[in-house]
Amino acid sequence: MTALVSLLCYAEAGRNRYASILSESIDKISSYYVEPVEARKLFEGGMNGMLTDLDPYSGYIRPEDFSEFQVDIQQEFGGIGVEVGLENERLTVLSPVPGTPAYEAGLRSGDTILAIDGQDTEGFSLEDAVGLMRGPRGSTVLVKVRHKGIEEPKEYPIVRERIRIESVRGERRSEDSQWIFQIEDDSRIGYIRLTGFGEHTTEDFKRSLNEMQGEIEGLIIDLRGNAGGLLTSAVEICDMFIDGGEVIVSTRGRDPTEERVVVAEEPPLVDPDLPVVVLVDPLSASASEILAACLQDYGRATIVGERSWGKGTVQNVIEIEGGRSAIRLTTQTYWRPSGKNIHRHVDATDEDEWGVKPLAENEVKLTSEEREKVYRFRRLRETSGRVDGEEMTEEQIELEDYVDPQLQRAIDTLKKEMPPRITDRPMGVEIDKFARR
Missing domain, CATH: 2.30.42.10 (PDZ domain)
Structure with a gap:
């Protein structure tokens, strides 16, 4: 019995030895540093140092930042x-x-x-x-x-x-600030921009699809600038486009032999014959890449734009300090339905396998200046529509005839797959592109 207790005490001491050294270091720095320094500041610096040294996506979330982090995920405040x-x-x-x-x-x-x-x-x-x-x-x-x-x-x-918080946006707003989910110059084409993946993204995405039911013959999903969010939301949106039982994504933890496979659970919400284009750029990451990769691997969507960021890791948020702060810790890697790698390692080259990449004919590269102009144009489209008779701003005048080159390529790509425009459709005929749910 005595031997067992000794072994347990030794194991406990081994686990806590470095914690004790860290605590001792904080005390000594607080006591002897040339200027007064708060122990809390040293603690937070130590936490950040430990976690960011592991990988770029792990980190410490301070109490003053944790509430904002929860707002982003819960999409409410x-x-x-x-x-x-x-x-x-x-x-x-x-x-x-x-x-x-x-x-x-x-x-x-x-x-x-x-x-x-x-x-x-x-x-x-x-x-x-x-x-x-x-x-x-x-x-x-x-x-x-x-x-x-x-x-x-x-x-x-x-x-x-x-x-x-709205993570699902349309192509523009009306005068009364409502989203319009169809391209202005061709209402046969639906447009949904996802700015993130939160708790309400799936239901809002589904609602936007329902608003266009029977009215569109092609769909653009814009993931440009979308840095990710909840894995579950990306999975649920994938489930709307592929058959039940098909693999959406697989994840691997510390033991690479323990693979978790996530599959579609329902028949597709969206008619398989509806042409889809997904827009990505170098800021599309994580959950965005899960959605884009899944639709690309099944041939369910054409990828247009630029190669995505290449973030193939999953972070768990572990609350500490009684829920006041948290650790964001990488616990898994994720893999495309095809089994291909999506993560861009620090030594990766352009020839390596990572991210989500459009075919050469669908690649539209932008300079930093062009990207900034696209951002300003999109922001202008997403503000309330101009009331008749209202004077135009300098930015509105500058961007009035601007054409987003990546969006235009997406539109042109869709039109090749869509039936020719028919101005006089026979009465009683309606194209319903959303079937089953």
């Missing part, structure tokens, strides 16, 4: 429901979300936010502004704005409510 940006160094409403307190109060695209709860917003960062506008549901925030074209400012007391 207490706020007023307005997208803001900096224009001419002033905080500006890009678009109020329909049905939210900001929209109902009368805030509109182009309004300048002058003050929040009495604090002048001049010099504010976006993080400063968002921090002030968010708060407990049912609480009130006072927002002072100058409406576009009206010199006299106006104050709005707005009661915060539960706000849903």
Whole structure:
């Protein structure tokens, strides 16, 4: 019995030896460093050092960042429901979300936010502004704005409510800020942009498909700039396009022989005959690559754009400090349905196997300047539509006739697979591209 206790104590000491050394080091640095330094700062530096040294995707999530991390995943927070940006160094409403307190109060695209709860917003960062506008549901925030074209400012007391973050977006917004999920110049083509994968992404994606039911003959899924999110959301969207029982993705942990295979559970929601194009770029990563790779491997979609980022690892979020902070730790790698590698290792070359890559005829490379212009064009399309008679901004004039080269290639690719446009379709004939659910 004594021997057993001794062995257990030795094992415990072995596990905690480095923790004790780390604790001792924090104490000594706090005591002897040339300037006062908080132990908390040293602890966070140590945590980051340990985790980021493992790989680029592991890390420590501080308490002040953990709540924002949860918002991104849960897609919900207490706020007023307005997208803001900096224009001419002033905080500006890009678009109020329909049905939210900001929209109902009368805030509109182009309004300048002058003050929040009495604090002048001049010099504010976006993080400063968002921090002030968010708060407990049912609480009130006072927002002072100058409406576009009206010199006299106006104050709005707005009661915060539960706000849903939109990860599913259309090709443009209407004048009343509603999403339009069809290409303006050809309504036969549906367009869905996914900015991330959160808890509500699947249901919102399905809802957007239903809005276009019977109206489209081709679909574009835009994953450009989408850095990923919840693996489960990407899997559920894949399930809408492939047959039940087919492999969506496989994951491998520390023991490579223990492979977990994720398969489609339902018949496809989307008609297999509907042509699909997926847009990717160098910022499409992780869950985006799972979706794009799955549809590419089954020949269910054509990939257009540029080679994706190449992130084939899965991170688990492990709460510590009683849920105040967390560790983001790489625990698995993931693999395409074809079994091919998707992860870009540090020594990978362009000739190696990684990421999701379009065929040569569907590759449209952009310079950094072109990418910035596409971003500005997309942001402009995603703000509320211009009201008749309203004066155009300099940016609207500049980008009025702009053509997104990657999106145009996606449209041209789809049209090759779609039936010719028929202007006078016989009465009673309807093309229903969404069958089974």
